[in-house]
Amino acid sequence: xxxxxxxxxxxxxxxxxxxxxxxxxxxxxxxxxxxxxxxxxxxxxxxxxxxxxxxxxxxxxxxxxxxxxxxxxxxxxxxxxxxxxxxxxxxxxxxxxxxxxxxxxxxxxxxxxxxxxxxxxxxxxxxxxxxxxxxxxxxxxxxxxxxxxxxxxxxxxxxxxxxxxxxxxxxxxxxxxxxxxxxxxxxxxxxxxxxxxxxxxxxxxxxxxxxxxxxxxxxxxxxxxxxxxxxxxxxxxxxxxxxxxxxxxxxxxxxxxxxxxxxxxxxxxxxxxxxxxxxxxxxxxxxxxxxxxxxxxxxxxxx
Amino acid sequence: xxxxxxxxxxxxxxxxxxxxxxxxxxxxxxxxxxxxxxxxxxxxxxxxxxxxxxxxxxxxxxxxxxxxxxxxxxxxxxxxxxxxxxxxxxxxxxxxxxxxxxxxxxxxxxxxxxxxxxxxxxxxxxxxxxxxxxxxxxxxxxxxxxxxxxxxxxxxxxxxxxxxxxxxxxxxxxxxxxxxxxxxxxxxxxxxxxxxxxxxxxxxxxxxxxxxxxxxxxxxxxxxxxxxxxxxxxxxxxxxxxxxxxxxxxxxxxxxxxxxxxxxxxxxxxxxxxx
Amino acid sequence: xxxxxxxxxxxxxxxxxxxxxxxxxxxxxxxxxxxxxxxxxxxxxxxxxxxxxxxxxxxxxxxxxxxxxxxxxxxxxxxxxxxxxxxxxxxxxxxxxxxxxxxxxxxxxxxxxxxxxxxxxxxxxxxxxxxxxxxxxxxxxxxxxxxxxxxxxxxxxxxxxxxxxxxxxxxxxxxxxxxxxxxxxxxxxxxxxxxxxxxxxxxxxxxxxxxxxxxxxxxxxxxxxxxxxxxxxxxxxxxxxxxxxxxxxxxxxxxxxxxxxxxxxxxxxxxxxxxxxxxxxxxxxxxxxxxxxxxxxxxxxxxxxxxxxxxxxxxxxxxxxxxxxxxxxxxxxxxxxxxxxxxxxxxxxxxxxxxxxx
Ligand SMILES: Nc1ncnc2c1ncn2[C@@H]1O[C@H](COP(=O)(O)OP(=O)(O)O)[C@@H](O)[C@H]1O
Ligand SMILES: [Mg+2]
Numbered sequence: 001x002x003x004x005x006x007x008x009x010x011x012x013x014x015x016x017x018x019x020x021x022x023x024x025x026x027x028x029x030x031x032x033x034x035x036x037x038x039x040x041x042x043x044x045x046x047x048x049x050x051x052x053x054x055x056x057x058x059x060x061x062x063x064x065x066x067x068x069x070x071x072x073x074x075x076x077x078x079x080x081x082x083x084x085x086x087x088x089x090x091x092x093x094x095x096x097x098x099x100x101x102x103x104x105x106x107x108x109x110x111x112x113x114x115x116x117x118x119x120x121x122x123x124x125x126x127x128x129x130x131x132x133x134x135x136x137x138x139x140x141x142x143x144x145x146x147x148x149x150x151x152x153x154x155x156x157x158x159x160x161x162x163x164x165x166x167x168x169x170x171x172x173x174x175x176x177x178x179x180x181x182x183x184x185x186x187x188x189x190x191x192x193x194x195x196x197x198x199x200x201x202x203x204x205x206x207x208x209x210x211x212x213x214x215x216x217x218x219x220x221x222x223x224x225x226x227x228x229x230x231x232x233x234x235x236x237x238x239x240x241x242x243x244x245x246x247x248x249x250x251x252x253x254x255x256x257x258x259x260x261x262x263x264x265x266x267x268x269x270x271x272x273x274x275x276x277x278x279x280x281x282x283x284x285x286x287x288x289x290x291x292x293x294x295x296x297x298x299x300x301x302x303x
Numbered sequence: 304x305x306x307x308x309x310x311x312x313x314x315x316x317x318x319x320x321x322x323x324x325x326x327x328x329x330x331x332x333x334x335x336x337x338x339x340x341x342x343x344x345x346x347x348x349x350x351x352x353x354x355x356x357x358x359x360x361x362x363x364x365x366x367x368x369x370x371x372x373x374x375x376x377x378x379x380x381x382x383x384x385x386x387x388x389x390x391x392x393x394x395x396x397x398x399x400x401x402x403x404x405x406x407x408x409x410x411x412x413x414x415x416x417x418x419x420x421x422x423x424x425x426x427x428x429x430x431x432x433x434x435x436x437x438x439x440x441x442x443x444x445x446x447x448x449x450x451x452x453x454x455x456x457x458x459x460x461x462x463x464x465x466x467x468x469x470x471x472x473x474x475x476x477x478x479x480x481x482x483x484x485x486x487x488x489x490x491x492x493x494x495x496x497x498x499x500x501x502x503x504x505x506x507x508x509x510x511x512x513x514x515x516x517x518x519x520x521x522x523x524x525x526x527x528x529x530x531x532x533x534x535x536x537x538x539x540x541x542x543x544x545x546x547x548x549x550x551x552x553x554x555x556x557x558x559x560x561x562x563x564x565x566x567x568x569x570x571x572x573x574x575x576x577x578x
Numbered sequence: 579x580x581x582x583x584x585x586x587x588x589x590x591x592x593x594x595x596x597x598x599x600x601x602x603x604x605x606x607x608x609x610x611x612x613x614x615x616x617x618x619x620x621x622x623x624x625x626x627x628x629x630x631x632x633x634x635x636x637x638x639x640x641x642x643x644x645x646x647x648x649x650x651x652x653x654x655x656x657x658x659x660x661x662x663x664x665x666x667x668x669x670x671x672x673x674x675x676x677x678x679x680x681x682x683x684x685x686x687x688x689x690x691x692x693x694x695x696x697x698x699x700x701x702x703x704x705x706x707x708x709x710x711x712x713x714x715x716x717x718x719x720x721x722x723x724x725x726x727x728x729x730x731x732x733x734x735x736x737x738x739x740x741x742x743x744x745x746x747x748x749x750x751x752x753x754x755x756x757x758x759x760x761x762x763x764x765x766x767x768x769x770x771x772x773x774x775x776x777x778x779x780x781x782x783x784x785x786x787x788x789x790x791x792x793x794x795x796x797x798x799x800x801x802x803x804x805x806x807x808x809x810x811x812x813x814x815x816x817x818x819x820x821x822x823x824x825x826x827x828x829x830x831x832x833x834x835x836x837x838x839x840x841x842x843x844x845x846x847x848x849x850x851x852x853x854x855x856x857x858x859x860x861x862x863x864x865x866x867x868x869x870x871x872x873x874x875x876x877x878x879x880x881x882x883x884x885x886x887x888x889x890x891x892x893x894x895x896x897x898x899x900x901x902x903x904x905x906x907x908x909x910x911x912x913x914x915x916x917x918x919x920x921x922x923x924x925x926x927x928x929x930x931x932x933x934x935x936x
Contacts, residue, residue: 023471024402025481029410032391032452039449040417043430047423057429105316116317118564119324125556125567127510129531130549134327137334137542143345145330177323182571189572209309224572238421241512245532259513262424266517271425278423285419472630473663477677477724478651487676491667 044282051276060272067276076253077261077277084257084284087172088236094176095232096225099183104217106184107191117188121181128178132245135174136161161247164254171246171255175239183228190224191217226296234289237281258284331553334546342543358547365544366537370530370551377527379440380515381508384447385501388455391448393497396459397489401471417453424517431518443519447508455500458570462496463489499570502563506556527552580641580654580731580764581606582627587636589622589788596622598788599636604766604781606731609758612768613775614785614811620768621736623785627766628657628734640732651681656725657734660741662717664709664724670696671705674723695723698760715746722757733765739774751778772812776800784808806932809860815889817860817926818900824855834859834927838896839873844925846936851929858928863889865924866902872919876900881910892916 051067053060071077106117123131138145139160147157160170198216207215218225240259243249249256249264256264258281265274326347334342338352363370399410427446428437436442466489474488490497512528519526525533531548538545560567582604589597596619604610612620625631627638629650638645645653656677664673672679674695678688696702699719709717718738725733735754739747755778758765769775775782776796784791784799784807792804796812803809809817822834825841832851835841842859851857866874876892879899888908891901902918910916927936 023475023481023484024398026398028394028398028485032395032456035387035391035445035449036413036417036452038434039427039430039446040422040452041413043423043426044420046426046430050426050429055425057425057432101316102320105313105320108313110313110317112317112321116320118560120320121564121568122328122557122560123324124571125506125510125560127512127528127531127549127552127556129512129528129535130331130552131327133531133535133545133549134331137345138327138330140345145345145347148346177327185568186572189568234419244512245535259421263516266425275423275425278421278425281421282423285421289419467661467663469659469661469663470665472628473657473659473665473724474676475630476628476650476655476657477728478680483680488665492665494667 047275047278047282050272051279053272055272055275056269057271063272067273068280070273071276071280076256079253080249080256080258080261081280081284083168083255084237084259084281085288087168087175087239087257088233088288090169090172091175091179091236091239092229092232094172095180095183096228098176098180099228100187100218100221100225102180102184103187103191103221104213107188117184120184123178124181126178128241129245131174131178132242135177136246139170161255162251164251167247167251167255171243174246175236175242178242179232179235183232186228186231187221187224190221194220226293229296230289230293233292234285237285237289331546331549334542335550336547337543339541339543342546343540345542354543358543359551362534362544362547362551365534369525369533370527370548372523373525373527373530376440376519376525377509380443380447380526381505383440383444384451384508385504387444387448388451388504389497389500392452392455392500393459393490393493394485395452395456396461397463397485399456400460400463401468414453414456417450418457422450422514428517438519438521438524440519440524443515446514446518447511450514451504451507455504458496458500458503459493462493466492495566496570498563499566502559502566503570506559506567509555581608582732582764582766583637583639584627585637585639587623587626587638588634589619589626589631590634596788597626597634600785600788600790602783602790602793604764606764607762609755609765609767609778609780610783611775611779611781612766612783612785613772614770614791616770618785619788620770620785622788624657624734624736624766624768627732628655629653630657654731655734656728656730656732657736658718658721658725658738660737662709662721662741664717664720666709669706669708670701670712670720670723673709673720674701674727677724677728691727691729692723695726698726698757699723714742715750718742718750722754726761731764733761733763735765735767737769738767739769740771747774754778773814776812782812784811786811803926803934805934806858806860806928809926809928809934813862815863815901815903817862818866818898819858819860820894820896820898822857822859824851824853824857827851827853832927838894838898839875842873842922842925844922844927844936846927850935851927856930857935858932860926860928861920861924863901863903865920866904866918867920868904868908868916869919870917872917874900874918874920875915878910878912878914878916881908881912883907883909890916 050060052062052064054063071081102120106113106120110116141147141157141159141162144160146160150157158166161167194216198220199212202212202216238259239257240263243255243257243260244263247255249260258277262274262277262281265277330347333347333350334345335358336353336355337350338354341348341351395410399407431437431442436445470488470492471484474484479488510528511526512532515526515529516532531552534545534548538548582602584600584602587597587600588595600623612623614620622631626633627640629645629648633646640653640655665676668676671692675688675692678691683691692705693702696705699722701716701719701723704712704716709720712720721738739750742750751774767778779796781793782796782799783793786807792799792808794802799808799812803812806819810819820836820838822836822839824832825835826833830845830847831843832846833841833843834857861874874894876894878890878892880891882889885907887906888904888910889901890904890908890910891899893899925936926934929935
């Protein structure tokens, strides 16, 4: 009893004014938190329920996992799932490799370096829809500039966006075109932070440029590479606007991805199914991108 | 021998990069100033009738001056959401960095979730309808704030870490209350990252197509990106006008790029070194 | 008029106790220096006085007021930080006037006070500049100006000179001393540099491991250190030490012995030592003089001939590095053997608990 009585004044003597939580008040979280909570978290949580319903926005009927079963049963829906993964893997893989090569090129001593950097980066800032429309015109099977140019050198160009086997890859190609600049600047930030000493020391040790690239540049831009992989992979999984501007998922369902299916089902009034698509996409990211991020970051710590 | 080979290799790579990245833009510009017949050929020929002004006026006047409305809407949307974003995200970044508690990991989790999780579209529409913000610019502004919050917070938090705590303490000794410490001392010191945030977020929000498509449908609500989408079907046969629109939509980011190249690159590559 | 009373102050960061029961009285107008090695808790103690860290236990009085729960701005203190912490987006004028602005002082009063402080610190030509355009010494002055306009009862300085170069440090030291004289305020000054402490302080507080080792006027600490730590910390070069054993304890004196120095008889009130006690003998470098039959001998490692004096580093046979400061020029050869003696009156003895016993 005595000790308690003695301790009490100590506990109350924490100066109110000096407590860190008053100096850095927690209500600073409130404005941001409120907007985020209402407009992002609530719908995200609600989607878990509505994905299990048949839904008209005014009333919803609980139907269990039927929407999800439909997703995996209907070939055209399931195809979009596969397409999404293929698309994300191809585009992020290409951005990881091409971005690094471009970054090396653009940090070396070349003519027009500043201009080239701008040129490679600028597409990142341009309207995706604008890019999509432009390339749709360029990729027209008969009138498009790409195929007319190929024809001029005797090659019979394919139907980039009209051939069902090719459409998804053509869109991926354009996505790489417009997104590689971002990967490049991230890599460039990594490359310029590598101390020049390493290159000079290795040159004295007799390393050739190609060896320097694999033995110095690649290992030391690893953090940048991790960022590029994760950013572009998640971006690839979520992509909508480019597909929509270029093919609307066509021909048929050949280039449909999750995000375009979600929009189509929404337009068609299948709100429950559309929301289930959202949940599937969420799961896809949770099951692919998150473990990937954790794996890449852990290896980094271990090094 | 080796040197020459390398020289040719880099020269070749440079030329390929130049062609691949520049040609589409030249194509856009050429198409935008051609007349209708020549544009229909969709080739790289030099414009015979130089119709810059005519095409410009035609696009602006199309659909009852829809492009003007769209520019106004896009401007309100961009300015409004970026302003809110800068204020609320900087407050979060500040407290998050300065005062770690047992809740900090929770906040961090939500920040990461905001970056990764695709927004649940239909439930959001349902919710916006519920609170009367569906198809309104206000609602759209708040949506953009919510969706871009995470990235803004990350940028601010990284930057606050570079401001010495002694600055806060000097202000406290000078008699500053928490709001004074933040708005009169720390926030002005964050100006460089605020510029980065303004620039990067403006470009992103101005170029956003998906969210206005879902949450801001309806006549008179078009944003600049949506005009492209609707002109795409309308100007099916008038490629010159379609490309003039693309050109007009590309100009704002181009201006931003010319003036703020450094801040954009800094913002987008932030964290590349730390992973 | 404000002195300070620190009553049994404790501070813990989580489970780590950093300040362990500090009692201290500071009179109004005193220039008090907290000195001690890095990490000993000087800044923490100062920040507790400032109100930047809360007090885990104990009481802090500034003047008559118990200040444990008082906001920093209401404590009548001002603080100058090591990094100066000037607001980079404000001009010098606004930096100095910021506190007054926050206190909603009338504009004319603010202007008068800012200009007065600026005049005192010769900052008048710089009032429109931003801190980024100032030299280190000028920034330092602005930081002091910002403190002055608050007209505090107590000035707090946390290593304010450590970012300046050596020459500037000396002149700022003099300026601060003069400022203290002119302002007639209490000043508490933290440093790890004992020279700064010795030259500026009215009263030095030696801290180690969060505990006050000794409080006193500089010269008292030098001449009369309370323990081994203070003896070693105050004074430059450092006091020389060697372990000895009390061989015979006589009346009024004790004979101490070690293999290295042989036997020395030291006058001492003998009831504090018993035969066989392990002791530490200390002697300041300035107290040594050359003598062919002196007890302290070693091999010369380094000789610095400054003209008016000669600093000799030498090693005892057990490997301890000692120093001697000799008057005049002594051309000693490196590697040669030297012998020193010392007046027994200058010899210090410390018991096993490191307390000084003479
Ligand atoms: N905010 C803190 N959290 C935890 N430990 C701290 C904090 N501030 C200081 N310490 C610890 O308290 C001890 C004393 O620090 P300080 O007062 O800064 O020493 P110095 O005498 O060098 O100024 C150090 O060991 C330091 O690591
Ligand atoms: Mg310190």
